[in-house]
Amino acid sequence: xxxxxxxxxxxxxxxxxxxxxxxxxxxxxxxxxxxxxxxxxxxxxxxxxxxxxxxxxxxxxxxxxxxxxxxxxxxxxxxxxxxxxxxxxxxxxxxxxxxxxxxxxxxxxxxxxxxxxxxxxxxxxxxxxxxxxxxxxxxxxxxxxxxxxxxxxxxxxxxxxxxxxxxxxxxxxxxxxxxxxxxxxxx
Amino acid sequence: xxxxxxxxxxxxxxxxxxxxxxxxxxxxxxxxxxxxxxxxxxxxxxxxxxxxxxxxxxxxxxxxxxxxxxxxxxxxxxxxxxxxxxxxxxxxxxxxxxxxxxxxxxxxxxxxxxxxxxxxx
Numbered sequence: 001x002x003x004x005x006x007x008x009x010x011x012x013x014x015x016x017x018x019x020x021x022x023x024x025x026x027x028x029x030x031x032x033x034x035x036x037x038x039x040x041x042x043x044x045x046x047x048x049x050x051x052x053x054x055x056x057x058x059x060x061x062x063x064x065x066x067x068x069x070x071x072x073x074x075x076x077x078x079x080x081x082x083x084x085x086x087x088x089x090x091x092x093x094x095x096x097x098x099x100x101x102x103x104x105x106x107x108x109x110x111x112x113x114x115x116x117x118x119x120x121x122x123x124x125x126x127x128x129x130x131x132x133x134x135x136x137x138x139x140x141x142x143x144x145x146x147x148x149x150x151x152x153x154x155x156x157x158x159x160x161x162x163x164x165x166x167x168x169x170x171x172x173x174x175x176x177x178x179x180x181x182x183x184x185x186x187x
Numbered sequence: 188x189x190x191x192x193x194x195x196x197x198x199x200x201x202x203x204x205x206x207x208x209x210x211x212x213x214x215x216x217x218x219x220x221x222x223x224x225x226x227x228x229x230x231x232x233x234x235x236x237x238x239x240x241x242x243x244x245x246x247x248x249x250x251x252x253x254x255x256x257x258x259x260x261x262x263x264x265x266x267x268x269x270x271x272x273x274x275x276x277x278x279x280x281x282x283x284x285x286x287x288x289x290x291x292x293x294x295x296x297x298x299x300x301x302x303x304x305x306x307x308x
Contacts, residue, residue: 042224042227042228043224044240044241044242045241046241047241050241050242050243054243094230096286097284097285097288098288099288099289099291100230100288100290102291104230105228105229105230105290106227106228106229106230108227109242110227110230110232110233110242112230112233112234112243112245113233113234113245113247115247115286116246116247165284165286166284166285166286167284
């Protein structure tokens with residue numbers, strides 16, 4: 001029995017798509033399994049790979065932070081956040097006029113400064129990132145190491161960093177060290 | 188038939204070198220290819236957009252494209268390699284209130300980094 005023309009067209013289309021899918025999977029598997037992509041942190045990501053990972057990270061943070069309720073964040077919280085930021089964050093993120101430690105410099109992706117964080121993220125998103133960390137980026141989760149009030153204090157401080165000079169930062173972070181978890185707020 | 192082989196070998200070597208080496212700006216010391224890697228390892232790219240180095244869009248520090256063409260750096264220093272090395276290694280020696288931190292860059296690394304930055308046109 002001769003095959004009708006529409007059936008032939010559909011059959012050809014389906015087989016072509018299948019073949020293309022199998023070929024793409026084979027190429028993907030070969031690239032993955034060969035180890036050709038350099039995982040070392042002294043070489044740069046391909047620009048397209050970097051952009052894709054960064055975009056995905058931003059969408060994920062925005063989505064997951066939607067349910068976080070932001071408390072009022074004032075001067076008092078920011079002041080409380082200053083020594084916490086200095087002791088827990090500045091090692092990788094630095095501050096105005098203050099360098100990161102060596103391990104914060106040479107990571108890939110580089111942790112980067114947070115003086116512009118409030119232009120990129122809402123407070124609840126900075127809170128979510130700090131609390132939960134980011135997989136495969138080196139950003140640790142602080143949920144079990146800083147309580148909620150301490151984390152919000154850090155968010156309040158980060159929010160004010162865009163208006164800080166190097167001198168302001170030095171002054172604000174000059175207070176004595178605070179041990180994380182010292183404050184008694186509920187987690 | 189030695190000559191054609193030699194010619195082909197030289198041609199191949201030239202092509203290979205052209206593929207790998209960033210062209211050094213005239214009169215500049217240091218290794219620009221090494222500098223390009225070094226500047227990522229000192230996190231320069233976290234605040235500065237640098238052509239040829241992957242990273243996020245950032246405006247924390249000024250973008251460094253066209254640095255080789257700039258007349259002044261840091262607002263006041265004439266743009267030459269010695270001044271650029273000084274600025275990279277110790278910004279506070281030029282401007283005590285600069286928000287750019289001293290990243291502990293060694294003399295050799297700063298020389299190589301400046302060699303790369305000065306190729307940017």
